[in-house]
Amino acid sequence: MAERATRATGEGSIAARKSKGGARSKAVKRPAATNRPAAGKPKGVAKFSKKTIALVYDFDGTLSPRPMQEYAFLPKIGIDPAAFWEETNRVAKEHKADPLITYMHLLYKKAKEAGVRIDREDLVAQGRDVELFPGVLDWFGAIEDYVREHAEIHGITLRHYLISSGLTEIVEGTPIYDRFHNVFASEYWFDAYDLPYPKRVITDTGKTQYLFRINKGVEDLGETINEHMSESERPIPFSNMIYFGDGDTDVPSMAVTRKNGGHAIAVHPPGKARKKCVDLFNAGRIDFFAPADYRQGSDLYRRTCLLIDRILASIRVEEEMWKVAKSAK
Numbered sequence: 036m037a038e039r040a041t042r043a044t045g046e047g048s049i050a051a052r053k054s055k056g057g058a059r060s061k062a063v064k065r066p067a068a069t070n071r072p073a074a075g076k077p078k079g080v081a082k083f084s085k086k087t088i089a090l091v092y093d094f095d096g097t098l099s100p101r102p103m104q105e106y107a108f109l110p111k112i113g114i115d116p117a118a119f120w121e122e123t124n125r126v127a128k129e130h131k132a133d134p135l136i137t138y139m140h141l142l143y144k145k146a147k148e149a150g151v152r153i154d155r156e157d158l159v160a161q162g163r164d165v166e167l168f169p170g171v172l173d174w175f176g177a178i179e180d181y182v183r184e185h186a187e188i189h190g191i192t193l194r195h196y197l198i199s200s201g202l203t204e205i206v207e208g209t210p211i212y213d214r215f216h217n218v219f220a221s222e223y224w225f226d227a228y229d230l231p232y233p234k235r236v237i238t239d240t241g242k243t244q245y246l247f248r249i250n251k252g253v254e255d256l257g258e259t260i261n262e263h264m265s266e267s268e269r270p271i272p273f274s275n276m277i278y279f280g281d282g283d284t285d286v287p288s289m290a291v292t293r294k295n296g297g298h299a300i301a302v303h304p305p306g307k308a309r310k311k312c313v314d315l316f317n318a319g320r321i322d323f324f325a326p327a328d329y330r331q332g333s334d335l336y337r338r339t340c341l342l343i344d345r346i347l348a349s350i351r352v353e354e355e356m357w358k359v360a361k362s363a364k
């Protein structure tokens with residue numbers, strides 16, 4: 036963990052902050068970087084600050100082949116996954132309920148019916164059973180290396196973010212949790228009621244809120260995201276972002292990212308149906324699609340690096356323009 040904190044490009048991982056004794060970034064208020072000199076400081080110290088690249092991932096179907104609850108939670112309470120999701124959709128439709136709230140409610144209702152008590156620690160432990168697509172474990176370091184080798188200018192930072200409708204606690208137990216600068220996922224209150232109660236539910240459209248939080252540098256969930264912030268003040272422009280997803284649930288995030296000048300890639304299970312990706316591509320939702328093979332040299336790795344090349348080139352151009360604009364004052 037400590038070595039990761041010193042990597043040239045991997046500045047703010049959860050691991051790095053933990054090793055500094057910091058809390059989860061969710062609770063950390065980070066001031067938004069701006070291009071304007073801070074008050075009271077001489078003008079000369081101002082630097083072009085939009086040099087952070089954000090890779091934002093969906094989890095289920097994108098980094099992992101199946102929904103994360105299927106690896107341990109559902110088997111533990113003896114429920115067939117297909118039947119569970121079918122019941123979730125049916126109940127949500129019947130009661131006109133939100134499907135995400137419905138799944139979170141049914142999960143614990145079923146556990147109670149089966150006489151199985153699953154607490155926060157159990158969920159974290161379940162994260163260890165979650166399967167990841169080939170190469171995911173090494174992906175984060177490999178992309179950081181690529182950025183470091185191809186940046187050509189100083190000060191480029193790479194961050195990985197996760198935005199998932201799945202459960203924060205299960206993600207916490209996976210071996211890749213520490214690679215993320217921040218994890219935004221659904222979460223339970225464990226002590227409020229007889230059954231754990233949804234504390235935060237991240238729906239398909241709700242995911243876009245977190246893209247704006249990354250864009251505006253407002254990652255503390257206690258802070259409102261709705262205050263106006265001009266484009267020039269936003270620390271991570273959408274043009275510095277790549278969103279990775281696997282299907283319909285990612286459409287709002289892909290649309291928001293691309294409409295704001297960012298990039299999106301869709302993945303499909305290696306060797307399996309790619310129709311969803313083809314549809315997303317033909318609808319103009321994504322730049323690329325590829326099998327979810329995260330190993331170096333794969334189509335996914337190569338296409339991600341191409342987008343990174345474009346982002347790096349555009350950061351260099353923007354920085355030069357910023358310098359020229361400064362000298363022209």
Ligand SMILES: [Mg+2]
Nearest residue numbers: 093095096281
């Ligand atoms: Mg997904």
